[in-house]
Structure formats: C-alpha cells, structure tokens
Amino acid sequence: MQRLVWMLCAILLLGGAAHAQDKPPIVLGLNADMSSGSSAAGEGLRRGAVLAIAEINAQGGLLGGRKLQLMVRDHHGVAARAETQVHEFADTPNLVAVLGGLHSFAILPNLPFMHERQLILMAPWSATTEVIDHGLTPNYAFRVSARDPLVAEFLVARAFKHGRSRLGLLLERSAWGRSTEKAAGEALARRQRTPAGVQWFSWTDTDEDMDAQLAALEKAGAQAILMVANAPEGSNIVKAMARRPPEKRLPLYAHWGISGGSFARLAGPSLSAVELYVFQTFTFLGARDARSQAFITAYNQMFGTTRPEDILVPTATAQAYDAVWLLALAIKKAGTTDRPQVREALEQLEPYKGLIRTYQPAFTPSRHEALELSDYKLTRFSPEGFLVPSPPEGRP
Secondary structure, three states: OHHHHHHHHHHHHHHHHHHHHHOOOEEEEEEEOOOOOOHHHHHHHHHHHHHHHHHHHHOOOEOOOEOEEEEEEEOOOOHHHHHHHHHHHHOOOOEEEEEEEEOHHHHHHHHHHHHHOOOEEEEOOOOOHHHOOOOOOOOOEEEOOOOHHHHHHHHHHHHHHOOOOOEEEEEEOOHHHHHHHHHHHHHHHOOOOOOOEEEEEOOOOOHHHHHHHHHHHHHOOOOEEEEEOOHHHHHHHHHHHHHOOHHHOOOEEEOHHHHHOOHHHHHHHHHHHOOEEEEEOOOOOOOOOHHHHHHHHHHHHHHOOOOHHHOOOHHHHHHHHHHHHHHHHHHHHHOOOOHHHHHHHHOOOOOEEOOOOEEOOOOEOOEOEOOOHHHOEEEEEOOOOOEEEOOOOOOO
C-alpha cells in the first residue's frame, strides 16, 4: 500500500513538472548593436539581461512557473534592420517588451508603430530625450538609462568645477548629437554662458578629419570640449588631440558612447596623452553592498571572469539587469503578459532595490525615467584601459 502511495505521488510530481514545462515562456526582446561600433555595449546589455533572467527563473519564473526568455536581434547600427526586427518582435507570441535604444536613430522612427501595437519599450541604454518625450499617449516607452539634459548638466557642472567655463561642443551628426547640443546650450545658459563653438562630425570621419574641428574650437576660445561620440569616432578625436602640441591639447568631457565599444584599444597610446573624463551611471569598482557583490560572483561564474574590472561595459550591464527586474516585477504585479496591463503596472511598482539605486518607485504615470542626476558619475581611463571613478570636486 505504501509503495502504491509513493508511485502515485511520483506520477503526480512528474505530471506537475511536465505541466510546468508545457507553459509557454514569457519573451523579452533585445534590439541593439551586437556587431558594429557599439557592440560592447550591446553585449553588456545582453549579459545584464541574461543574469537577471537566470535569477528570476531560478526563483520559479513568473505567473505560476513560466520562464523568462531573451530574444536577441542585432540591428548592426542600421535603421532599416531595426525596423524589420521591431515588426518581428511585435508579431512574436508571448513577447511583452523590447529592450532597445542603442542607437536612438534605430528606435525613434519605430516608436509610432510600437505604440500602435502596444509594444513596451524599455530603454537600458539611450539618452536621447525624444525616446521618452515623443508625445504619444499612452506612453509605452520607459527608460532605465541616462537622459541628455541631465548628462549635459552633469558634464557642464563638472567642467565648471574644474575651472573651465568656456566649453566647445564636438558632436556626431545624429538625433543624439542634436539632443545634446540643445541640452548643453540650456545648461550653459543657466550659467549665463553660451558654447564657445559647435563642431559636427560623421561616422566616417577619420582622425585626420578631426583636426579641423579641434582647431576651430581652439580658435573660438574653448577651454575644454564636451564630446558626443561612439568608440570609433571618439578614438579618432583622441588621436587627433594627442597629435597637437601639449599646450594646445584641450580637456575632453565625454558622453558615455565611447565606453560602448573598443575605445581604449582603438585610441592606443594616444589615450595617455589626453585629459579625458567620461560620464557613467554605475561602476562595480569599490562597490561593497551585498547586491553588487552577489552580482559580481554570478557574473564571474557565468562568463568566466575573475575581477570587477572584467565586467563588460558596467553601465550597460547594470542598467539592463535592473530593467529586466523592473519588467518582471510589473508582469508579476499585472498577473498577466497583456502588454497594456504590464504598462500600467510599470507605473505603479513598489520600491525596489536594484544595482544602481533603490527605485522609490522606478516610474509614475507622469515620469517614465528611472534614474536621476544623483546617479551620475565621472570616470577616467586607467592605464589598463578600465574606467575608474574620478575625484568629484576641485581641479583634476
């Protein structure tokens, strides 16, 4: 009799396991540059998302045992590819949200379609203002990332603390560059200043092409340059600056784009000859809290690394990790994968302690920005090519 009971229990358990396996996964999409100039940031986003998903699934998944699954698509920095992939995401069964925004020009044209299809955009790497402030209602776009007006305010404030009030702008020709031009102009206007000059470059520009832009900003009287560039063009700017006589090498205050690729390798020895500061939202270096330590341990185990310095693009990794957890909490709160209901739940989350900050809450109906100016950090490249925290006050 006892043996029969055990057999019946075993059958029930096996049946329950089979039933759990039959439940369809809950899908999240990742649309990013995975193979071009910002591929390191794309891979950082993937790793942060994968670690969060592994944790959530290990805890039993969502909605009665449904597992999270990540669907990755590489737009390679090509807007037309991103458009095709966003349509694919919208038609994918059980897909709730897309992690996207890298690059902004690849996501901005797709926002009307995403809102028409009620497809949630969670941006873990995108600073262009219009990714969130696009005028579409209800708003299906949320951001766990920087925002250009705050980045400009942060970099301008740091340059002023270093005694540099005549700032030139060196910007890529893109929505991101235009967004930063506007934001930097406003940040300077609050200090009764205007840009010393504004110069633009294209993705195809070489380090020789950058000579004219740097000379023009120097002639305009710039004491330092606020730079918006991705890794390839940013390295060319550094090479051009390093060729100048030491007394003509202007300090550079860079948006985070250069940290999303192989910048240090591309810049080579020129990097040590230039005074360069880089904006970030997070660093694992010096992090002592239990959440960060547990994350570092899990990261090392999954990706075969040994040090916090080995974490690929920490800002992208941490932002994607927090973004996935916030989406999971919203799905749990909504009790469904219905996208309109998950969207509403994102606006009503309880406080949550993430890697970057404690979100209290992450979003509200009138605020779809999870990060604040207090989360921003200034970093510099170490001789090994890692970004390390820069002293917050005074001259460098």
